[in-house]
Amino acid sequence: MDTNENTKPDTLTCVICEHKIEPNPISGWAYGHNAYPVAEGKCCDFCHSTDVLPARIMGAFNGK
Numbered sequence: 291m292d293t294n295e296n297t298k299p300d301t302l303t304c305v306i307c308e309h310k311i312e313p314n315p316i317s318g319w320a321y322g323h324n325a326y327p328v329a330e331g332k333c334c335d336f337c338h339s340t341d342v343l344p345a346r347i348m349g350a351f352n353g354k
């Protein structure tokens with residue numbers, strides 16, 4: 291569905307902060323994290339830990 295020409299693993303962009311997603315130096319994983327429920331798409335390590343994880347925790351509380 292995404293025919294963007296910049297879809298190579300090393301050029302993924304975080305949908306939250308719009309910075310380039312760098313491959314994980316340890317695992318080599320270059321595809322970022324699922325940004326749900328903050329946004330649709332992939333996000334970087336930083337946004338995942340600061341925005342996405344807290345949002346999921348809050349959602350878990352709200353959803354009860």
Ligand SMILES: [Zn+2]
Pocket residue numbers: 304305306307308309333334335336337338
């Ligand atoms: Zn980010």
